[in-house]
Structure formats: structure tokens, C-alpha cells
Amino acid sequence: MDIFTQQIINGLVLGSIYALVALGYTMVYGILELINFAHGEVTMMGAMVALAVMGAILGVAPNMPGILVVVSGALLAIPACMLLGFAIERVAYRPLRHAPRLAPLITAIGVSIILQNVAMLVWGRQYIPFPEILPKSTFTVFGAHITGLQIFIIVLSALVMSGLWWLVQRTRLGRAMRACAQSREVASLMGVNVNKVISLTFVIGSALAAIAGLMVSAYYGLAHYYMGFMLGLKAFSAAVLGGIGNIAGAMLGGLLLGVIEALGAGYIGDITGGFLGSHYQDVFAFFVLIAVLVFRPSGLLGERVATRA
């Protein structure tokens, strides 16, 4: 087995999940210049709701095909997260639209803690296992093993991201989003309902988060109330790495961070002569992040004003 290829594939899988979450951070930042720290918790809620739905379905119909169960979970988790994202913006951020920038930032942290606690009260502190209902098939590509689930995650992320790219670049709503990203004031004076565009931005970002939440819980085989914190932090870092506010940047940053992390996990032991083990992969990833930002403070694709959305 080729370790290098294997780690690249593992990294791409993880990276496409990071990218989906990073898009939510970057889209909101592009328009509002707000870092929505609650976004990681929206991802967690997506996973939790999906698992709860799947558990309920399996309780009633244990012989239902696994894929159908997961799809049902997704079909409920996605709208639930969209509603949650809409509500967060409406209740927690919109009243602070004209407040100093620190206020909505603190609010975001508050919302994030509230969501964690709600999840803990509803689902408890324990890890919730992802039911073993998905078919297990493994393929060998260039000497590396890749599971059906991994292929599915990569393909679905790619589809969702191309859809989003197309939405932003080619549709009426996307144009309005890009216009708002450049100037909310001018966009409103050209007839764009800015509040509506902002709401939709949160809703779309939350739908991506729900998908990512379900993916990550399927990939690791579990979910718990605290999972949104680290995932959110990584995704936010990915968005910064790519250039926050830049949609292509979030995709690139996510994939890159995933790959760096996986390579770090695979090789950190060799590099340090066994001094650091693979559980230091996060340190490795953030070290690379810092190094990139030292040389490119605005991120890889970020010029702050270029193709923001």
C-alpha cells in the first residue's frame, strides 16, 4: 500500500468536508464581514438531527435499505439547518447590523455555546454512533484503498460546490450576492433587497453545513454535541487559508488543509524521528496555516476585494 497516495486520498475526503463548511464562513464574511462562529455548531446540528432521524426510522423499519435511511436523514437535517441558519441571522445578527463589529462577534460565540448546550440537553454527552447500514466496499486505486463512502463524499462535495459556484456566478441571486459583497448600500439603491440576500446566504451556507455534518459523522462513524467546535475551527482556518470572503479560496483552502493534515498525520512521525505521533496532525495543519499567512496575509486567493461573494 502506497502511504503517500493513501494520505492524499484521505486528505481530499476530509478536505472536501472542510471546504463545504468553509464556504459557509466565507460567504457570510464576504457580505457581512462577520465571522459566524456559530457555523460549526450548525454543522453539528446537521449531524445530530440526521442521526436522530435515522435512529427513529431504524427503530420503526430496521430492514429499510441503508442508503434510503441516510437520504431520509439528510432530507430532514438539511431543511432543519436552513431554518436554524435563518433564525440565527434574524435573531442574533440582524439587530446588531449597525453595531460595532465586536458585538456580533461576541454574539456569534454566544450562539455557538447555546447551540452546544441545547444539543447536549437533547442528545446527551455521549458519542452517538452512526448506524452501520451503509454498504462497505473498498476499491484499490494506485495502491491505495478507497472506500465507497470516501468516493461518495468526494463526488457529492464536488457536485455541491460546482452547483454553488454556478449559483453565485450565473444566476440572478448570485449576482445580487456578489453585488452585496461589494457594497450593500449601492446594491440596495439598485433595487436589491439586501436583508433577503443576507438571509438566503445564511440559509445556503447552513444547507452546505448540514451536508458536511452528515458526511463527517458517517466518515468517523459518530457524532456528539462538541464536534462542531474543532470542525468549525478547521473550516474557518481553511477559509482564511484560501482568502476569507473568496468562494474559490474556501474550496481550495478546505482541500489543502485536509491534505496537509493527512500528510502531517502520515509523516510527522518520520519527520520528527518518532518524537511526535500522528495525533499531532492538528498542530501540523495549523503550523502550515500560520506559515502561509505570514507570507500571504490575505490568504492564497484573497485580495479581499477580488471575486468576493
Next chain:
Amino acid sequence: MHNAEVRAQENTLLVVDQVGKQFGGLSALNNVSLSVRAGEIYGLIGPNGAGKTTLFNCMTGLYTVSSGAIHLNDVAVHNHKPHEVVARGFARTFQNIRLFANMTVLENVMVGRHIRSQAGVLGAVLRNALTRAEEKNIRERALYLLSRVGLDGKAQHLAGHLSYGLQRRLEIARALATDPSILALDEPVAGMNPSERRDMGELFLRLREEFRLTILLIEHDVKLVMCVCDKLAVLDYGCKISEGTPQVVQRDPAVIAAYLGGGK
């Protein structure tokens, strides 16, 4: 001026009634009243800081008014959201050009069509015939408007890469895309040379005819204002000090005093 007489008999389009605007203790507008008839080119002049742009901002919903009212087609538009005012038929350009610099020329105008179209997330996802037809209409209308302001062949350029004069024209095309009944131009020829100014003056007259527009014009260029405006109002320190045809305003002692100072 047969045309002007016909227009004068038509209805009043825009009524500004005793509008006041305070910023803290500073009174930027003081009981300003105007009435603009449909089809007029109405000039708003006055020294810097007289409150002209403030009045524009009150009209377009960017500022709330402290007192008074603004009616467009007999509907109150003051203290409404900017996009609601646009929906009622009020479009504007800006004193400092404010294009979406990182979008193409065409996309800038297409954003202006936003209020006259409806496709949402669902349409974008489903990509049904209705959405596609609407998108096609938006594009064609935008291209047509670009041709009317002299921007043919520039559709795919980035707006920020256009020359200054063309950016001014693009702002006008973008505003026209909202299907306005009244177009407010904030110093549209500032920074242009005399021949460019003449071209712009002709453009305003042409657009008025073709789109049956009423035009509100803030401008410092006296020659242009005298040429194209049917009526003028003069603001000074937030008060209207004179109103009338260009010939009348030109001879008004209050106006001369405001522009040249002194005048006791």
C-alpha cells in the same frame, strides 16, 4: 418650446414637501419643497455642502427624513427602504462613482434588473424554462441599455477597468435597468472635459425622449445646467433660495449672493 408646454400640462411626478434633515444638531436640510413634473429635466444646484446630495439620499431611502414628506406618483416614498423606493421607480447614480468594480459591465447592468425579475433559489436550482427565459430577458435588456449609453462591445470588461467617462455612462445604464420613471444624476459630468460634457448633455436629452424619463440633475457645470434643464432649484445651507427657469434663476440676486458671497 412646444414640447415643454405639453409636458408642463402633465402631472406632477415628484413632490418634496417641507423636508428637513438633521444630523445631531446640524440642520442639513431645512423645509425644502420641490415639485417636479413628469418629463422635466430638473436641475438642483448650489454651492458645495448646500445639501443637494443629502436631499438625494433622503429621496432614495438611504437617509430617513427628520420632517416632511416625499411623494412619487402620489405614493409616499420617504423613510422606505432603498429597494422599495427603486421598485416605485426612482433610480440614481452617485457623485463618486460606485460601480460593482469586480463585476463585468454587463453584470453591473444585470444587477439593476434585479427588482424587475423574480427567480429565487428554487428557480436557480430547478433551472426551469421560466427562469431561463427570464435570465435571457435580463441579459438582452442589459445589452440594449449598454448600447443606448454608448457602451457597445464593452459588456465583458470589468467595470473597474473602464475609463472614467465610460464608468459614468455605465452607472446610468445600471440605473436605467431598474425601469425608473425618475432618474437622479449626482454630478454626472464632474471631471469631464467640455466636449465630453456636451456629449453627456445630449445623452440626457436623448434618454429622456426614449425612456420617457424625468431627470433630476445635481450639477455644478452652469453651462450644462442652463442648456438641458427645464427648471432649476438652488439650495444653500440646506434651504431652497430660488426656483424657476434657468433664465430666472440666473438673474436672481439671492443666487448670485450665494455663489459669489457677500451680497448685503
